[in-house]
């Protein structure tokens with residue numbers, strides 16, 4: 001792997017080297033690190049990357065909700081054939097920040113400013129990174145359906161999400177609220193924007209059920225990230241056998 005991008009150590013911490021606010025804490029080739037929003041832990045993104053342990057080599061990768069682009073650049077440096085980074089226009093530093101770090105690391109993600117739910121993708125993807133996005137969506141089910149459609153037959157979908165802490169064998173979504181102390185706030189003032197407020201936090205049974213509904217198999221991943229952020233969940237989904245009726249798939253994902 002290309003170092004020092006994937007190292008936990010760094011030289012100096014820099015605040016906004018391009019006069020933008022940063023969400024991701026991103027390594028620079030000289031060993032410095034841009035400070036992101038998680039001021040107490042500049043390694044939060046690299047920890048998640050190591051926990052994903054995604055094999056992206058020679059793969060076509062889609063990074064949904066790419067934000068400052070840590071994971072898009074990581075995928076290219078780890079050998080992805082190509083990476084598309086998509087984010088809605090409500091993220092003020094997109095695509096300025098991803099363009100800044102891509103140039104520094106001499107890589108070229110395809111950058112798309114759009115909503116992944118409506119963007120007319122002309123390709124399918126071998127690896128889809130869907131990190132920190134699920135609970136920002138008003139319609140989780142439409143999102144899962146879209147993800148299944150833009151997925152190549154042997155693809156891998158990585159989902160990272162805030163989890164409900166309700167431990168139940170029942171598949172449950174906990175609604176985000178500003179009135180009731182739920183696991184995270186709703187941020188009601190931002191409801192008019194796409195992908196800013198919080199909506200629904202799944203428990204583990206809910207994630208497994210969502211995967212099953214859209215013909216995915218589901219594996220929960222554990223690692224340095226989930227050890228340090230225990231209320232977050234990381235899942236690897238793969239296409240599973242489609243439910244059939246009379247020999248035909250019940251749900252035709254490519255139509």
Ligand SMILES: C[S@@+](CC[C@H](N)C(=O)[O-])C[C@H]1O[C@@H](n2cnc3c(N)ncnc32)[C@H](O)[C@@H]1O
Pocket residue numbers: 024064065066067086087088090091114115116117130131132133136137160194195196
């Ligand atoms: C919490 S941030 C996560 C950023 C990054 N993926 C990570 O895990 O660090 C969620 C990002 O998803 C973007 N987003 C939310 N809904 C989206 C949608 N429907 N299409 C594209 N981007 C979306 C937001 O603008 C934001 O940049």
